[in-house]
Amino acid sequence: MKHGIRHWGPGLLMILPSIGLVGLFVYGLIGWNISISLSDEHGSIPVDTSGIDNYTSLLQEQRFQDSLENLATFTIVFLVGTLFFGLMWALLLERGLRGEGFFRSMYLFPMAVSFIASGVVWRWLLNASEGDDATGLNRLFSTIGLSGLENPWYSDPGWGMAAMAMPAVWQLSGYVMALFLAGLRSIPDELREAARIDGASEFRLYRHVIFPQLSPAALSALVIIGHMSLKVFDLIMAISGEARITEVPAVYLWGMTTIGDDAKAATIATILLLVVAVVVIPYLIFTSRWERR
Amino acid sequence: MRRIPLVAVAAAASIVLAGCGEDDGDGSQAGASNEVEVFTWWSEGGEKAGLDGLVQVFEQQYPDQTFVNGVVAGGAGSNAKNVLASRLEQGDPPSTFQGHAGGELRDYIAQEQIQDVGHLYEEEGWNDVFPEEVVSLLTEDDAIYSVPANIHRANVVWANPHVLKNAGVSQPPDSIDAWLEDLQALQDNGVKAPLAVATDWTQVHLFETVLIADLGPEAYNGLWTGETAWDSAEVTRAIEDYAALMEFTNGDRAGLDWPDSNQYMISGRAAYTVMGDWSYAGFEEAKLKPQKEYIWFPVPGTDGVFDFLADSFTLPVDAPNAEGTENWLRTVGSAEGQEAFNTKKGSIPVRTDADPQAYGEYQQEAMQDWQSDTIVPSLAHGAAAPLGWLEEITSAIGEFSSSKDTGKLQEALVAAAETYTGSG
């Protein structure tokens, strides 16, 4: 059925303000940001690079590479942690047991809290002091006789960023659980029954019937958690501030705006955008195809 | 029928516009002509008390002006600097803002964001009462760009006398080497991390005092002009000394700020900490007894050197209520203003005609030293180098905190110096 502009025109008109706002604030500003990143607006910093040189010099920088490495560690732990706990909780709650709603709500509640607020308590929990001076988790460990577990958390040069991901895992595992629960609940009972009638063991049922059905939920979780992780900022500012040892690109960017090096800040921002786009665009294409089927 | 969607558009637009319309008269905008918005990051402790004292004097001296507190707390001033940078860029400056004399101020001068206030110096006779060393850090091409409010000293060791006594350390060490021996003795005596430090910038603070100790004031000053080479053997030695000192520091430093490391010293977990004399205000506020619960001495090897920083206030270009700003600056430079501010903030007055009797024990000593010592500008607090250079050094020091690689640290320092002075 073909409609003329008389039919769809009003619809377009109704959405036009939003198109204008999103066009300006999202795409217009992205373009503007890219143009700053290619400029020589380094403030009072005596470097005069511009254009693509801004990108090459940033990518060669030790500091930026370190921040990417930190981000990678953080992201891997964040993803693995949330998927692991999310899946485990979903499986534990899946088949309905008394109090399911209670557990589900409790596991989800950290999601309602801001990283800034939870950062306050995690900063205390992840205090690096050990032994007699310990507070936070280290104190708990030594009290319950697990002194061997005491460690410097995010102050550790090697695995600090893995510790930094713990609050993020705490906060978002419940969300991944909810995704998996929805996935599990959408698997038709007939499918399970058919498998059982075929004599499949519970293990084989999960391995060959249930888990394959969950992969779309896992994919959503990966992309959603992944893109949150790549732009992590609040959490790190709340816990360690601008310490170099936990620096990620978003925090580096903040530092550059503080000293007025706009071109460098914009360059970091553009690289962040590209990294996120690489993750998100294929996902959006994939889901829209899926939807059309 | 077709007109109706237009209504929708108009409705949507008016909703958005309504949002925009609410702006005027909101927040800290110094809209009214007699409001003076003073932008600082002094939100707590001795800093806040000092500011409050200054405000009191201001309101007495200029009752027709209204003080508006434009404080931005958090992040040891970095939040404030970020907000300030964006406001200056937007052409929305506060009436006046806080800036450290020296490199930090030069950034604003280079960007033409602040104005010459030399005429106030003439009118108020400040050229006779402000020391030359300070005014020169505020001056570029014969124009003076701010009014100094106070002097802080950075090269101070604060120590816990009980911990020292227990380990049999009786005398302040006179060199870094002697200090390292004491630190070893303390560690052997069971003090695991005798030198308390905190997050990255406090490590830069420690590093700069080691540079002064090993290079001497003249060569230290040369670091910022390009006359002293960053790849020289002296700098290498300073880095090695710094690395040796860091071996005696606490491992949880990344998660601490300066009051925490001070507390480590007070509580006896550590014997020493190196911090500016704003610590003194904190100790006073906590009602700790000088000489009994804490002692102080210059960082070993820097006796006779006063590593200083000065807070100053500016007149931004296009400042709203410039007349009010000038009045604020007059209060800042006045004898009453300096006394009200500094007695509470723990710093010493810039004015050489101040009465030492009004000040505490530590401050009286510092005022004497200020007269007799060699004066050098502090790196960690924006006096010695521009913000960008400091940022690069801070990053290199922060990296060293985990890598412990002295060679890499020196390379990074040389590279930073090349950017800013054109020579290694």
Added chain:
Amino acid sequence: MATTTLVAAPEQVPPARTRRPSSPVARGVRYGVLLVFLVMILLPAYVLFVTSLKPPAETSSAQAWLLPQEWTTSGWRQAWDTLSPSLWRSFALAIPASIMSAVLGSMNGFVLSRWRFPRANVVFALFLFGMFIPYQAIMLPLVELTGTLGLPNGIATLIVVHTVFGIPICTLIFRNYYASVPEDLMEAARVDGAGIWRAYTQIILPLSAPGFVVTLIWQFTSVWNDFLFAIFLSTTQNGPATIALQALAGGQLSNYSASMAGALIVSAPTLVVYIVLGRYFIGGLMAGSVKG
């Protein structure tokens, strides 16, 4: 299934349907494991409450995990004194910003699902991408733009910004929601010759309450919890509570009792929303929590 997150109508996680009998032992183990995780989840909450009621001296080392020896509300008082003005500003920000995003999102969702125009899919995809971008990528120009437009730092500017950046997610939620409106209703309206505005206001809007609840809760929570826009576009003097809390907690004189009381105060509104309207909150998660 990937579409459930992006496309499913906002509704609660469906209830379990099969209740296979399991042995008491297996059930016991399951509850045991669930309880262990519950304790882990609640650990930080315990620390927040306990520490907020201690005098500062008790917050470190030996007594760290114990109940206060001396109960005091001084931390709470200090936190409230510092934070209360910013809390009101947070309400003044989050309520109008969520309403405006929701209204725009509802109109967009209606058009994109029920009154499509050529290339509507492209527009929708471009909206969706706007939801995922790291906001850092537009922050510098945004600061310059607000300056150019003469929008001063503070709540009013943040309302505009959050309204705009809330459009994508609200559009998504409403589009998915309206997709479930029976086509017959729309057809009836068309046969009736009703124009778009009447179809929207008389047919769609009356059905929209659940969609609005979900979007409003979602937007309120994310605007309330936002830190990034706030720190670039406002100050402790004129910004929302997250900024004030960061200043209180990250300040130079770290006072854990006050910081933790402050964290609880700032989290209270979103937690209350979560507890009272949790059903819809989860609906929002499922529908489009595709949001950072």
